Each structure stands twice: as structure tokens, then as C-alpha cells.
Amino acid sequence: MIRTMNSSQTTPPLVNNEPMSGWTxxxxxxxxxxYKVKLALSVLGLLHRDRVVNIALPAAQRADDFRRVALFDEVPVLVHDRKVLVQSNAILLYLAQHTGRWGGESGERMQETTQWLFWEANRxxxxxxxxxFAKRFDAASYPPGALDWLRQRFDQDIARLAHTLGEGQAFVLGEQPSMADVSLSGYLWWADQAGLTLPSTVRAWLVRLSDEPGWISPADMPSLEK
Ligand SMILES: N[C@@H](CCC(=O)N[C@@H](CS)C(=O)NCC(=O)O)C(=O)O
Structure with a gap:
């Protein structure tokens, strides 16, 4: 069941003088x-309020409006009117279905998008x-062997994606971009921060995606000071 906010909950403030809309x-x-969700909203042209959460704070000390909606104490959370949506890939599927775009054009496209989003979440x-995270913030928090295991998984994962993209298609599902591209690309822009080099097919696909109207870079994410 999708959670809803109760009427005693306050609406987050508007930022950047964005026009009123039903998305936060x-x-x-x-x-x-x-970033995946911000990118999805941007390519779909959905105006929204931004609320930046200080996740460096313990969960109990985060802003009250966030704590009220964050089912798993994690960002991202998207509130659409009074509906609370969590888990980035679940949110992307909601957006595709809601707009009938970026994978939501047909039942078949929706099914294919869903498959890739489940794969992304697990791989x-x-x-x-x-x-x-280990390279940029805290390698010491991982038990011995964990990072080697993750590296092996990554090598398999990127080879899988490169294989799909190497079949001559522009995007993951074919010639039209979908939420599969949004989701899979989310962290790949930061591959260098993980000390990783991407195959040329993957780099070329990222560039193609960045040419799509409305695309934004991870560097365009609103900052904590906002
Ligand atoms: N599976 C979740 C992962 C979300 C997640 O890991 N969020 C992190 C930031 S990238 C977070 O909020 N961490 C704060 C915490 O766990 O306290 C999704 O796809 O949305």
C-alpha cells in the first residue's frame, strides 16, 4: 500500500521560487x-520542490518533515501530492507509469524496464x-574480503551492461531511452570516484543519454546549504 501524509503534516517550503507543483x-x-530520481523528474519536465536532507546526522536528528515520510530512513523520498514514494527504482517505475513515458509507453516496455530495475538494485x-563509498568515504567500515567480492561483482555487472549496449542499440531497451537508462547510469558518472574505468560502449551510452533533453549531471544536485 502507498503511504499518504496525514493532514497535520506540513508542506516543505518552496525553494528557488519554483512554481507550485505536487512533487517534493x-x-x-x-x-x-x-540523483536517479532527480534525473527522472528533470527529463520528464516535472517541476518539483527540493528538500536536501543531512544524512550525515543520525536518523533521529534529521529534519522532522523527512522523518515523517522516510519509511526506511533513506533518501530519496518523493512525495506526489499526498502519496509518499520510497526506493529509487520503485519511484522511477511510478514516474514511468504516471507519465506513460521513459518505459511507461506500453505494458511490454514497462515489463522490460522493471526487469532491468530489479537487476540494477541487486547488481x-x-x-x-x-x-x-569505500574509496571516497570509509573503506575501514567493510570487513576483509568484502571489497574484493564487490569488485568481482562490479566487473561482471559492467560486462553484462556493456554486452547489451554493444548489440548496436542506442539505449538499454533499444532506440528510445527509459528508466532503465536513468537507473543504470545513476552511479556510473562517479565511476572514477570508485577508482574504476568504464568500457567504451558504456561511456558512449552515457554521452548519448546526456544529450537527451532535460538531462542533468550529478553535479547539478541541490546542495545541502540550500
Ligand atoms: N535501495 C535504496 C537505497 C537508498 C540509500 O542507500 N540511501 C542512502 C544514501 S545513497 C541513505 O539515505 N543513507 C542514509 C542512512 O541509511 O541513514 C534506494 O534505491 O532508494
């Missing part, structure tokens, strides 16, 4: 999972964020 994104600039969306 709770995010953090170092979170690739948040590339697991191996790469941990390798980046």
Missing part, C-alpha cells in the same frame, strides 16, 4: 540513488555504490 524530492547531493546498484 528529498535527496542528498552525494547520493546516486537520489550494479549494489556493487558500484559500495566501491565508491
Amino acid at each position: 524530492l528529498y535527496s542528498h547531493p552525494e547520493s546516486g540513488h537520489s 550494479l546498484g549494489l556493487s558500484l555504490p559500495h566501491l565508491r
Whole structure:
């Protein structure tokens, strides 16, 4: 069941004088999972409020409005009108279905997009964020052998993606981009921060994706000071 906010909950403030709309994104600039949702909203042209959450604080000390909606104490959270949506890939599927675009054009495209998003959550969306977190923030928090295991997984994951992209198609599902591209690309822009080099097919696909109208870079994520 999708959670809803109760009427005593306050609406987050508008930022950047954005026009009123029914979308509020709770995010953090170092979170690739948040970036996926920000990117999806941007390519779909959905105006939204940004609420940046200080996830460096213990969960109990984070902003009250975030704590009320964050089912798993994690960013991203997207609130659409009164509906609370969590888990980046679940949010991407909601957006595709809601707009009928970026994978939501047909039942078949929706099914293919869903398959890739489940794969991403279990494979590339697991191996790469941990390798980046270890190198950029805290390698000591991983038990011995964990990073080697993640590196092996990443090598398999990126080979799988490169194989698909090497079949001559522009995007993961074919000639049209979908939420599969949004999700899979989320952390790949930060591959260098994980000390990783990407195959040329993957780099070329990232460039193609960045040419799509509305595309934004992870560097465009709203900052914590906002
Ligand atoms: N599976 C989740 C992962 C979300 C996640 O790991 N969020 C991290 C930032 S990237 C977070 O909020 N961490 C704060 C915490 O766990 O306290 C998704 O896809 O949305």
C-alpha cells in the first residue's frame, strides 16, 4: 500500500521560487540513488520542490518533515501530492507509469524496464555504490574480503551492461531511452570516484543519454546549504 501524509503534516517550503507543483524530492547531493530520481523528474519536465536532507546526522536528528515520510530512513523520498514514494527504482517505475513515458509507453516496455530495475538494485546498484563509498568515504567500515567480492561483482555487472549496449542499440531497451537508462547510469558518472574505468560502449551510452533533453549531471544536485 502507498503511504499518504496525514493532514497535520506540513508542506516543505518552496525553494528557488519554483512554481507550485505536487512533487517534493528529498535527496542528498552525494547520493546516486537520489540523483536517479532527480534525473527522472528533470527529463520528464516535472517541476518539483527540493528538500536536501543531512544524512550525515543520525536518523533521529534529521529534519522532522523527512522523518515523517522516510519509511526506511533513506533518501530519496518523493512525495506526489499526498502519496509518499520510497526506493529509487520503485519511484522511477511510478514516474514511468504516471507519465506513460521513459518505459511507461506500453505494458511490454514497462515489463522490460522493471526487469532491468530489479537487476540494477541487486547488481550494479549494489556493487558500484559500495566501491565508491569505500574509496571516497570509509573503506575501514567493510570487513576483509568484502571489497574484493564487490569488485568481482562490479566487473561482471559492467560486462553484462556493456554486452547489451554493444548489440548496436542506442539505449538499454533499444532506440528510445527509459528508466532503465536513468537507473543504470545513476552511479556510473562517479565511476572514477570508485577508482574504476568504464568500457567504451558504456561511456558512449552515457554521452548519448546526456544529450537527451532535460538531462542533468550529478553535479547539478541541490546542495545541502540550500
Ligand atoms: N535501495 C535504496 C537505497 C537508498 C540509500 O542507500 N540511501 C542512502 C544514501 S545513497 C541513505 O539515505 N543513507 C542514509 C542512512 O541509511 O541513514 C534506494 O534505491 O532508494
